[in-house]
Amino acid sequence: MLNPLEGIQKLKFTGAVDADGHILEDAGLWDRYIEAKYKDRAVRVRIDAKGLEYLEVAGRPSKIFSGGRLGGLSAMGTKRDDKWQNRRTYGGTAPFGAMDAKERLQRIEAEGLAAAFLYPTMSLLWETETEDIELAQACTRAYNRYIVDFCSQSGGRLIPIAHLSLGDPAAAAAELERAVKAGCKGGWVAQFVMTRKPHAHPDHDVLFAKAQELDVPIGIHPSLEPVWAMPGRYDYKYVRGQFYFLNVTAADAIRHAFTSFFQYGTFDKFPKMRLVLLEAGAGWIDYWLGRLDAVYASAMG
Template sequence: MSERYTVISADCHAGADLLDYRPYLEKKYLDEFDAWARAYVNPFADLAAEDAARNWDSDRRLAELAADGIVAEVVYPNTVPPFFPSGSLTAGPPSQADYELRWAGLRAHNRWLADFCARAPGRRAGVAQIMLNVPEDAADEIRRVREAGLTGGVLVPGVPPGAPVPALHSPVYEPIWAACEEYDVPVNHHGGSGAPGLEPDPAALAVFIVEVAWYSHRALWHLIFGGVFERHPRLRFVLSEQGADWIPGVLDTLDYFYARYRGDPSTAEAKFGGPAAERLSLTPSEYFARNCWVGATFMKPNETPLRHRIGVDKIMWGSDYPHDEGTHPYSREALRRSYADVDPAENRAMFAGNAAAVYGFDLAALRPVAERHGPAVEEIAEPLTAVPEGATSPVFAPEIIRRAW
């Protein structure tokens, strides 16, 4: 029998159909939810199409992922939670006036997600959602979702320019970081978060695509220079669906600034950054090595050669199911395109081992499923020579060398 890989997607998305969130809301919000739902117009075509059921149809989802060679998944949000104008990833922090209802909506999603994950024991690690407006509320929810069995950790939103909440480096968020470290809850920061709102203008939309990942990257240096990793050495921080090729260059840049901050006090860098750097005992690249992981969704062929600079033990592959830019139903081909010439031991780490370490998947329990559905080692070792017809993921795009931020 051929040896097969266990493949865990560290980046998938799910959510309830709009009205299916209703049973998970507190009773005092039901009348407002009914009025909101009657007036709501879904802005996302993919959530109104027949395939939208992939977000909440557990049996269909398991079957499609298994056919794609994937045996377990980390589940980020996708559909629109109650009282939100759009998906929560890109909605941004609410005003204080909107906070109560949106917070109720996110808690309803977290309750739904716990039930959804329980339908496939050991095969789903659900990522709970929080808000930054009231850090004490967020810390309470972190404790609750951990007790409810959500093992995917918590999704910390970014802070766009002009947001009604402080930047991520602010000490006001200390209750959140402390709760995550105390309860061993991974902190996830997903691409799309922290960017300014979309504008219905061709140039603005094009600029958004260019800049959206960079706005998510900002969380890394905010947490480093905000001293979060210094104060919480056991905190696990995952940067998901933001690419991976930017990491080596950015770490070099952050280390450069750190050295300047700690160097000659007469320099401009030291005058600006010295007080923050003096509180740090490690360099930025050392904090990354200790505290950070990469949800390297559909890692592209030009990124794979950087794996040793990033850290083979830091990279977690993801399919981005069920998004159009995801690799489904060609995940096996995507793995061949990027990992054909990689040592199988390294592939085992990036395909499953690292995700198991971060999110608590039991590889031994997943092994029988992988023996039925996982891709064979020799299959992945065969270079992909032709892109599947209809494949839309960036992993299949012609290789273009782009300079990382």
């Protein structure tokens, strides 16, 4: 039998933490964890007439993840030459540690990691395809209950981060408090907002105030985006399917969100608030802060 940990390189130093570790969460979690009121519209994996999996969101088939495309999510940690495109079932060929907490602990031990902050995979998809603010809150609550349970026997080495939705900032603040009391060590939001308000809009201050009060960070994590949130200077028909372009420019949304916190003076209002920017690289930050300073000096001068 092959050793699933073979080939994993161990760090030569101690104390490292995976700050953005992803899992392939159980596709049935919403059926089990969502409140009864919303169960008929829960996120689900269904089978179509051809026997292929598709994602169902708010009782409707996904326009994006259909025809077996969910299987591609099992390619986490692989390369294109690993024939990822032929994987037709969600989690069917999941990498070791992607779906099982005990395996994940073995994996981070093999990697020489002290701990891993965990983020989802399927939960990066569904918010793109619903405008139902109340349902979105229910779906985040269900996932958060699940991820706390997933990490509960890890001795603190698997660290749950709560999914929040800014569609209802007061509800997101209440969920952050509940989730932190349950064991989460922070929260994250997508790089777009259902209401199309900037991330740092004052209407969202209730969440930032709660994060500061609880002394936990808020992260902005990229996900799939609705068509309206994609780069708008080009007609969609010219960028549709242009995955190279869309992936390169995806981090722009994180920078836009980040900049809104300076526009609205959020850090002045909440000086102890901590903001985490995920999967956008870091080489740009020096230029960006310099640009912020230069524009501020010009505007105020």
